[in-house]
């Protein structure tokens with residue numbers, strides 16, 4: 001350590017080692033260096049001479065995404081963590097008590113106050129392979145809100161369509177190429193539906209800390225809109241509602257994944273004006289009830305937020 005660097009209490013040093021030990025050696029030192037760098041900045045700014053465990057965790061939290069929540073919750077209270085996380089996998093009562101929550105992200109953009117509003121054409125895409133699961137139900141509720149506000153709505157279930165992976169041929173980037181993509185599958189029709197849509201609803205579950213593969217594949221295929229010399233076939237003007245759902249019962253653990261999807265849509269000039277995070281879909285029946293439908297249907301107060309977001313989307 002350098003002379004001007006902060007010193008550590010024994011507990012703080014142990015905590016840093018414990019955190020660093022989660023990574024394999026090939027990335028461990030790099031991560032540790034970043035944590036130490038931020039820790040020293042924080043200590044200097046606050047005139048702290050000796051780091052405690054709280055400062056170590058704070059610095060580590062700045063280095064890793066929120067999806068490391070479970071790890072920090074484990075470090076803070078292993079027994080409590082086990083009880084909260086494992087009991088719902090073996091006990092019906094604990095499963096029914098999982099805090100199922102939906103958060104509607106704060107609106108950043110005022111809605112139009114025009115006297116006449118065009119009837120919007122809204123296309124929803126459900127990336128969850130579970131029909132009538134939580135993502136699907138949240139989408140339906142948003143579409144119900146949009147329809148009540150006068151929109152025309154349609155939903156596509158990605159797991160039911162014939163959609164191939166992007167094959168990286170880059171034909172779409174060739175001068176004079178007229179189709180959107182060489183692959184002859186259901187995306188041919190969906191490309192046009194996206195072009196015809198005024199707004200999109202994109203709902204997806206988190207799988208392994210990121211968006212599920214169905215959504216990844218779908219968005220890779222959007223690259224077909226990007227043409228020769230970086231021109232785009234999608235003109236600006238479309239808006240979107242993005243919905244992310246997950247198991248871990250913390251309402252912001254995977255918000256960064258939703259942000260990533262919002263950024264990808266933004267590359268295609270689609271402006272996300274509404275977003276929903278939804279959590280608590282894990283345990284003995286993995287977020288489903290005895291009829292294999294999403295447990296979200298037992299939470300009308302939470303569903304209301306999807307309805308409101310869909311209604312607002314139709315009015316932007």
Ligand SMILES: Cc1cc2nc3c(=O)[nH]c(=O)nc-3n(C[C@H](O)[C@H](O)[C@H](O)COP(=O)(O)O)c2cc1C
Pocket residue numbers: 128129130133134135136205206207208209210245246247248281282286287294
């Ligand atoms: C393959 C797989 C991986 C998952 N990985 C995570 C995860 O990393 N973190 C998490 O909180 N939930 C995870 N889950 C739980 C799902 O995100 C959760 O059950 C989702 O909200 C289900 O949505 P649905 O009911 O619409 O299918 C995973 C589920 C599956 C099937």
